[in-house]
Amino acid sequence: MIPEPWAPVVNAVIYLLLAPVVGGLIAGIDRKVTARMQGRVGPPLLQPFYDVGKLFEKENLVVTTTQNFYVLSYLVFMAVSGALFFSGGDMLLVIFAFTLSHIFLVLGAYASYSPYSHVGAERELIQIIAYEPMIIMTAVGMYMVTTSFYVGTIVQSAIPIVLYLPGVFIGYLIVLTIKLRKSPFDLSTSHHAHQELVKGVTTDFAGPNLAKLEIAHWYEYVFLLGVVYLFFAWNPLLAIAAIIIAYFLEILIDNTTSRVKWQMTLRSAWLVAGTLGIINLGVLYYLRMVVVP
């Protein structure tokens, strides 16, 4: 057995090694299911790995060399935030590292001179502003239920968290659409080919830099679905089922809606955070403080 003090480190290392594999498979399943929904056969399951392998074979074409630094920072901080999460670290610290990694992506897009890249960067910022309140509320909600910000404590608690936080959970699923870059909120860039604004925030990243961006997305997928797991942590089987259903819903929404304007994205994300999130937390606060002191 692994000695107790080493368990978080081992978890973090397992995450760093396996998350790209799992994330890539999720991306592959995503593309396959999307193709089936559109009446197509779709690419092989391992297509995302072929894509990244190919991108590493290409020339690293950059507008300014600072882009290399920003993309690497995006990847590193995404991996760090996921590793903190899976090692049972502080949720708030995880969220800070997570936001920081996206700021690096925005800076990378601003470092080039392409107007498409700049518009993509602006939209990425708007998306960060849109989803951040709900993500923070998720952490606060989990604290109110389990009295801990530590993922290690939350995951071991026997409390059915989702029953206390139904509003927060639905709100989280809605901002998950933004985070997974799914339609209708795929403003800054889309996984679907040939959308408007060339390729938004990824326009000026080519070859190995784009590959690093993809790997960062894979880390991100695993981390975001890990948060879904936390809501159902008292029952691992139910949690896995919830993750599968949540992701399937995201693909369904992606294929049945068209992209909305940024105002609508901001409004709907904040409306959800402001109603479902605040009411859920308010009721919880009332029950804790007034009904059961």
Add this chain to the structure above:
Amino acid sequence: MTYLAKSPWIVHYDGSSCNGCDIEVLAALTPIYDVERFGIVNTGNPKHADIFLVTGSVNEKNREIVKNTYDQMPEPKVVVAIGICAATGGIFRECYNVMGGIDKVIPVDVYVPGCAARPESIIDGVVQALGILEAKRKAMNENAGAAAKPAGDAR
């Protein structure tokens, strides 16, 4: 390492095509042909693309755009000229503003004839281009090993 042949991404540019060939290019993406089966994605971005599909002839207005798009693609890259206009200028060859086929401006690797080119022949042309792409990658790696400078850069 043959990832390049498993994931060719395409950027499509309509020179002065009548739109016949363009519709056939897009037809290759529809459920009937579904080229995504082979990992082919139609990106709108030359910086993400490996294969440059050009339809229609080159004229005085778009020669800069064709050249610029080609220059923005990272190595290794191939160009496929779709349809007879892209190959030679076609029936527009004698027009006062038309320069001729795409090869007047950028090096073309595969010519797909037809007016309009059939989706089957477009897919066949792209598959042939994959072989050339792989050969270019090998040449690029050998050059990089020999002279430690990016290959295919003629400047």
